[in-house]
Amino acid sequence: MHWLIGVAQADVTPREPLWLGGYGGRSRPADGILHPLRTAALAVTDAAGRRGVFISSDQMGFAPETVRQIQDALHRDLGLSPADIFLTASHNHCGPVLSGALIDYYGMTADEWAAVDRYTREYVEVVVRLAGEAFNHAKPGELLSGEGRAEFAVNRRNNRETEVSALLEEGRPLLGPTDHSVPVLAARSTAGDWMAIAYGYACHPTVLSDYHWCGDYPGFAALAMEKEFPGVVPMFWTGCGGDQNPLPRRTVELCRTYGEELAESVRSTVRAGLERIEPELRTAYQRVELPFEHTLDPSEFETHLDSPNSIRRRWSRRWRERLLEGTQVPSSVEYPVRVWRLGKRHLWIGLGAEAVVDYALRFRREYGPHTWICGYSDEMLGYVPSRRVWEEGGYEGGFLFEYGHPAERWRGDVEDRITAGVAGLVDAVFQE
Numbered sequence: 001m002h003w004l005i006g007v008a009q010a011d012v013t014p015r016e017p018l019w020l021g022g023y024g025g026r027s028r029p030a031d032g033i034l035h036p037l038r039t040a041a042l043a044v045t046d047a048a049g050r051r052g053v054f055i056s057s058d059q060m061g062f063a064p065e066t067v068r069q070i071q072d073a074l075h076r077d078l079g080l081s082p083a084d085i086f087l088t089a090s091h092n093h094c095g096p097v098l099s100g101a102l103i104d105y106y107g108m109t110a111d112e113w114a115a116v117d118r119y120t121r122e123y124v125e126v127v128v129r130l131a132g133e134a135f136n137h138a139k140p141g142e143l144l145s146g147e148g149r150a151e152f153a154v155n156r157r158n159n160r161e162t163e164v165s166a167l168l169e170e171g172r173p174l175l176g177p178t179d180h181s182v183p184v185l186a187a188r189s190t191a192g193d194w195m196a197i198a199y200g201y202a203c204h205p206t207v208l209s210d211y212h213w214c215g216d217y218p219g220f221a222a223l224a225m226e227k228e229f230p231g232v233v234p235m236f237w238t239g240c241g242g243d244q245n246p247l248p249r250r251t252v253e254l255c256r257t258y259g260e261e262l263a264e265s266v267r268s269t270v271r272a273g274l275e276r277i278e279p280e281l282r283t284a285y286q287r288v289e290l291p292f293e294h295t296l297d298p299s300e301f302e303t304h305l306d307s308p309n310s311i312r313r314r315w316s317r318r319w320r321e322r323l324l325e326g327t328q329v330p331s332s333v334e335y336p337v338r339v340w341r342l343g344k345r346h347l348w349i350g351l352g353a354e355a356v357v358d359y360a361l362r363f364r365r366e367y368g369p370h371t372w373i374c375g376y377s378d379e380m381l382g383y384v385p386s387r388r389v390w391e392e393g394g395y396e397g398g399f400l401f402e403y404g405h406p407a408e409r410w411r412g413d414v415e416d417r418i419t420a421g422v423a424g425l426v427d428a429v430f431q432e
């Protein structure tokens with residue numbers, strides 16, 4: 001009894017000049033490269049023939065339309081359902097802007113957006129091809145799990161960035177919840193060769209903010225992994241890092257150091273011995289309705305037309321035009337949640353967008369230590385606060401306009417809705 005496992009990866013560094021995604025303050029396209037951007041697919045088939053594909057990428061985040069294109073193509077080509085397609089973005093801020101994502105964020109021209117659309121179309125084809133190749137080249141192997149730790153994620157809501165270095169030097173504690181676990185999922189052929197090693201960490205890839213393509217700390221971690229495990233495909237996923245930053249930051253040296261710390265955690269976890277996962281896969285997926293607290297009306301958009309914030313100006317102008325055209329303003333968003341069960345007890349929960357760390361801590365409490373939580377899977381829809389963060393307010397508690405929604409905040413029951421959705425899926429993957 002074994003898994004069938006296949007892996008494929010590609011260099012997806014843009015070949016024409018594109019803007020880098022994730023920061024509103026950049027003013028021009030990328031002008032260099034630190035290391036190539038990656039996307040990889042890990043295809044697994046269990047002993048009963050049930051299939052799933054995990055896709056990791058050095059991307060910022062995907063618009064709903066892009067996710068749908070990938071899901072439709074993989075359904076057409078491979079018969080996979082959305083439950084079986086675990087698509088993730090590392091939330092890299094040194095990768096390209098993608099079509100439809102953070103559309104009010106960037107001061108880009110129509111030509112620059114056209115280049116983004118060309119790249120995104122090609123990118124969708126690459127993802128679909130990689131998933132197909134991974135299944136086509138699958139061979140017998142085993143999946144193994146373990147867990148390490150890394151300490152560089154800091155709760156950015158509870159610690160002032162300018163004070164973190166001093167606090168660390170003085171040995172004083174940093175504040176606020178974090179998730180410093182490094183879950184590890186390793187795939188090895190029956191011949192004993194490492195095929196892929198996937199690992200997660202709950203922290204924004206935002207060490208660097210310049211004009212060079214790179215994968216930020218996950219990119220440096222992948223380079224270190226390749227040195228340590230020749231021939232392996234490294235696959236990073238970001239956990240519930242919506243409120244977590246790598247601090248201190250902003251130098252290539254720190255970026256490399258964090259990447260190497262992460263890779264070292266994976267290496268020592270693998271060396272310490274991993275737990276074998278039975279070849280049994282169940283997948284479940286659902287879209288949970290997340291209502292906005294209040295949808296803006298035309299007169300409310302008007303008040304932002306001359307805002308000093310350029311994102312707000314673009315956002316209010318765009319919505320005003322759409323309202324004048326008679327477009328219906330949505331009052332909620334469909335939020336994707338996914339659960340995979342690997343073996344008898346490993347749960348892998350995939351949440352859309354930028355979930356804060358409270359979600360990971362809660363799910364581990366509720367479902368036990370064999371639970372991994374992946375943020376930034378499927379669509380980038382905004383920050384996803386817990387009840388606590390929603391009540392505290394601040395950046396991760398709202399700011400939905402930055403993601404182009406016609407609202408400022410979710411309704412206060414966002415955590416209840418998401419955890420209820422996940423609970424239903426967990427029940428589903430434990431049913432025979």
Ligand SMILES: [Zn+2]
Binds near residue numbers: 091204242354
């Ligand atoms: Zn973010």
